[in-house]
Amino acid sequence: MTEIRTPRLLLRRWSDDDLVPLSEIHADPEVMRRIGDGSVLDLDETAEAIERWEEEWDDEGFGIFAVELLASGELIGAVGLTAPEGPPELEHQVAISWRLGRPFWGQGYASEAAQATLEFALQDRGLDRVVCANHAGNEESANVIRKLGMTEDATVTDPASGALLTLYSIDLTEYEG
Structure with missing residues (x-):
């Protein structure tokens, strides 16, 4: 089972106990406004998302982690x-x-x-490049992207949502871990 520990977090695969707390996160319009088409997800849609993420782990050897606080065991979100x-x-x-x-x-x-997660991708999984898309105006995520050392590649319109996205990337030669 793939797990990553950081000073404050545990990144791990999904369990049945994660469904309700993640569905509560997915039900928050503020959380979801820059994810997909911006719609909130209900319990069934959250279950489908977790199922897709777990299938990707099985098929690709990587996926979306459940993220919990080490101190409390509380699920705080998803990163991957x-x-x-x-x-x-x-x-x-x-x-x-x-x-x-x-x-x-x-x-x-x-x-x-x-x-x-980036270290896992480039060092553990041997990926040469990782990309990221950020909704225009989402400065909080842009700050995270800058901290990762990713560079801006292009600005595009997402055909699914019509949102303006800034695309970023980093490759193994640029990664400073």
Whole structure:
């Protein structure tokens, strides 16, 4: 079972106990406004998302981690790697993404988990390159992306949502871990 420990977090595969807390995070419009088409997800849709993420782990050897606080065991969100279906500029690549419950914003958890995930991608899984898409105006995520050392590649319109996205990447030669 793949697990990563950081000073404050445990990144791990999903369990049945994660469904309700993640569905509560997915039910928050503020959390979801820059994810996918911006719609909140209900319990069934959250279960489907977890199932897709677990299938990606089995098929690709990477996926989206459940993120919990080491101190309490509380699920605070999801961070990980995925093979995005769009926009077209990201297809056939591996993207890093994150979503945390609002009570956990602004505490450095996203940066801590994303850094551990990027290291996992480039050093453990042997990927040569990782990409990221960020909604225009999402400065909080842009700060996380800068901390990862990713560089801006392009600005595109997401055909699924119509949102303006800034695309970033980092390759193994640029990574400073």
